[in-house]
Amino acid sequence: MKLYSVSDGPPSLAVRQALQFLNIPFELINVDFGAGDHMTDEYAQKNPQKEIPVLDDNGFLLGESNAILQYICDKYKPDSELYPKDPQVRSIVNHRLCFNLSTYYKYISEYTMAPIFFDYQRTPLGLKKVHIALDVFNTYLTKLGKKYAAADNLTIADFPLITATMCLEAIAFDFSSYKMVSKWYATFKSEYPKLWEIAAVGMNEITAFEKNPPDLSHMEHPIHPVRKNVK
Incomplete structure (x- = not known):
């Protein structure tokens, strides 16, 4: 099994956390985002979306981190509580995965990541969307009344939500007023330090890029407009 991954990409980090939790051996292949490795024709054969990560399971290619998380559980650890059968x-696990993709990570990444790597600005509307996402997630955690995002135990729903939230920490965004989100985030760090370490490495890279944005102007055919006048 091979995982094509980017070192600071939340979706990649989420899949890596799941593979480590499940003790599934794999070869980690770094995709150099700054060099535009994901934009090549060769990479497009693996994923026409040219997005990261991609799983190669003995020739079976799969993109979209949510699908990868579900696949590795169903194939390799079908009895794991990480993806419960009930x-x-x-359905709650699946909901949280969808919520992260459609709203939580979407709004957070638009505010935190896009202005670092591409020609986007942090705006009052973008900030409002981040608070909307945090408020909704805080409400879900409150209503469910469980330790983690979908159950009292860790599930695959937690990994992408954790790696999305770490983007906020990476830029020193204060979300402490969202008490349930803060508690859930701290609990994960405390109970799963080895899994958190995977995210922390990526978070530190994002923090460094926040202070010193990379120059992507050399990238051929980028999906988004690149930043201009990068110092």
Whole structure:
């Protein structure tokens, strides 16, 4: 099994956390985002979306981190509590994965990541969206009343939500007023330090890029407009 991954990419980090938790051996292949490795024709054969990560399981290629998380559980650890079989509990896990993709990580990444790597600005509207995402997630945690995002135990829903939230920490964004989110985030760090370490390495890279944005002007055919006048 091979995982094509970017070192500071939240979706990549989430998949790596799941593989480590499940003790599934894999070869980590770094995709150099700054060099535009993901924009090549060769990479497009693996993922026409030219997005990261991509899983190569003995020739079976799969993009989209949510699908990868579900696949590795179903194939390799079908009895793991990480992706529970009970239909109602699993539906909550699936919901949280969808919520992260459609709202939580979407709004957070637009505010935190896009202005670092591409020609986007942090705006009052973008800030409002981040607070909307945090407020909704805080409400979900409150209403569910469990330790983690979808259950009292860790599930694959937590990994992408954790790696999305670490983007806020990376730029020193204060979300402490969202008490349930803060508690859940701290609990994960405390109970799973080895898994948090995977995210922390990526977070430190993002923090460094926040202070010193990379120059991507050399990248051929970028998906988003690149930053101008990078010092």
